[in-house]
Structure formats: C-alpha cells, structure tokens
Amino acid sequence: EAGVTQSPTHLIKTRGQQATLRCSPISGHTSVYWYQQALGLGLQFLLWYDEGEERNRGNFPPRFSGRQFPNYSSELNVNALELEDSALYLCASRQRPTAPYGYTFGSGTRLTVV
Amino acid sequence: QQQVKQSPQSLIVQKGGISIINCAYENTAFDYFPWYQQFPGKGPALLIAIRPDVSEKKEGRFTISFNKSAKQFSLHIMDSQPGDSATYFCAARSGNQFYFGTGTSLTVIP
Numbered sequence: 446e447a448g449v450t451q452s453p454t455h456l457i458k459t460r461g462q463q464a465t466l467r468c469s470p471i472s473g474h475t476s477v478y479w480y481q482q483a484l485g486l487g488l489q490f491l492l493w494y495d496e497g498e499e500r501n502r503g504n505f506p507p508r509f510s511g512r513q514f515p516n517y518s519s520e521l522n523v524n525a526l527e528l529e530d531s532a533l534y535l536c537a538s539r540q541r542p543t544a545p546y547g548y549t550f551g552s553g554t555r556l557t558v559v
Numbered sequence: 560q561q562q563v564k565q566s567p568q569s570l571i572v573q574k575g576g577i578s579i580i581n582c583a584y585e586n587t588a589f590d591y592f593p594w595y596q597q598f599p600g601k602g603p604a605l606l607i608a609i610r611p612d613v614s615e616k617k618e619g620r621f622t623i624s625f626n627k628s629a630k631q632f633s634l635h636i637m638d639s640q641p642g643d644s645a646t647y648f649c650a651a652r653s654g655n656q657f658y659f660g661t662g663t664s665l666t667v668i669p
Contacts, residue, residue, distance in 0.1 A: 550603050551602050
C-alpha cells in the first residue's frame with residue numbers, strides 16, 4: 446500500500462512569490478491534514494480537509510489556503526511568501542475523521558524562501 | 560497556546576540506558592495519546608499510542624506510562640540504541656484533531 450506522498454520534495458521560492466504544495470493521501474483515506482514544522486516550533490496545525498471541504502484551520506493568516514480534490518488529494522497554497530514561511534510542510538491522512546488511530550504522515554515538502 | 564507541553568527539548572543517553580520523555584496536558588476532552596518518531600528528512604511515524612483508560616502500554620522496548628489524574632504521560636525507551644536517535648513527538652486527540660508537543664531530540668551515544 447502506497448503511503449502519503451507529497452510533492453515536490455524541496456521548493457525554493459523568492460519572497461513575495463506563491464508556493465503550491467501537493468499531497469496524495471493513502472487510498473481510502475478521506476481526511477487530509479496540513480502541518481507546518483518550523484525549526485524549534487514543533488508541528489503547527491494549518492488546515493484540515495475532509496470530503497472536499499475545509500473543516501478547520503489553525504492560527505495562520507489567510508494567505509495560507511488550500512483545497513481538496515474529488516480524489517481526496519490536496520493542495521496547499523501559500524501566497525505572498527515571507528522568509529518565516531521557510532519550513533517543512535507535512536501532509537497527513539486518516540481513513541475518516543473518527544478513525545481510532547493516528548495520522549499517517551508524508552515525508553514533507555521543504556520550502557525555502559529567499 | 561500549547562495544548563500539549565513536552566519536555567525535555569533534547570536528551571542525550573548512552574547506549575543501553577533508559578530514555579524518558581514527558582508530556583502534560585490540561586484538556587480533559589483528550590481521548591487518545593500517540594507518540595510519533597521522526598528521523599531527519601522524513602515525516603513523523605506513529606510509534607505507540609494509549610487510551611486514557613489504560614495506565615501503561617508496552618511494545619517491545621517502548622512503553623507509555625499514563626497518569627490520568629495528573630494529566631501526564633511519558634514515553635520510556637528501554638535499552639536505548641543509536642538507531643533510536645530521532646525526534647519524538649507526543650500528541651493528544653480531541654474530536655477530529657490532534658495536538659502535538661514541541662518535540663524532543665534524542666541522541667543515543669554508542
């Protein structure tokens with residue numbers, strides 16, 4: 446069974462540009478979660494999508510947005526990039542919101558803003 | 560506001576020793592407590608988890624101890640090995656969302 450896949454692995458952008466990160470969940474998983482892992486700050490919750498809808502978002506500005514497609518894959522968009530957006534962005538999936546176990550994470554996209 | 564507080568931030572243990580990482584929480588609605596292990600360049604992977612109706616869960620060299628009244632739980636790694644060197648995150652679930660600790664960087668010295 447393929448795990449959660451994220452692309453690209455690395456992304457370098459200039460301040461002010463837009464970044465698009467992609468995530469494919471495990472087959473059969475309908476929930477997708479996005480986290481930002483900045484150095485020394487642990488995992489900060491960004492967004493949760495389920496069945497194509499945004500269900501919850503963390504304490505991040507509106508320039509962080511995303512969507513979930515009919516095949517349950519997801520996209521995270523970060524507009525007007527700032528230097529402090531440099532981080533590892535992790536996507537996780539779960540079979541359904543009420544599944545008894547934890548997330549399965551992808552390997553992440555390392556975003557560097559210069 | 561950090562919903563789950565984790566300590567220490569970093570930990571160095573000799574091979575064969577016991578590694579102990581602690582987490583504390585306030586939200587009594589949390590009903591599931593997993594630990595994740597993350598190696599450099601990889602995403603976190605589920606290591607072991609416990610529910611609040613159990614005081615201890617053991618899987619191989621990894622044990623979770625859970626103290627519901629104190630709202631604390633800890634990960635014990637027995638006979639720590641260099642291959643255990645990684646970052647460990649505790650987490651807690653409320654409803655459909657997980658809240659993570661800030662992570663502990665464990666280094667096991669040969």
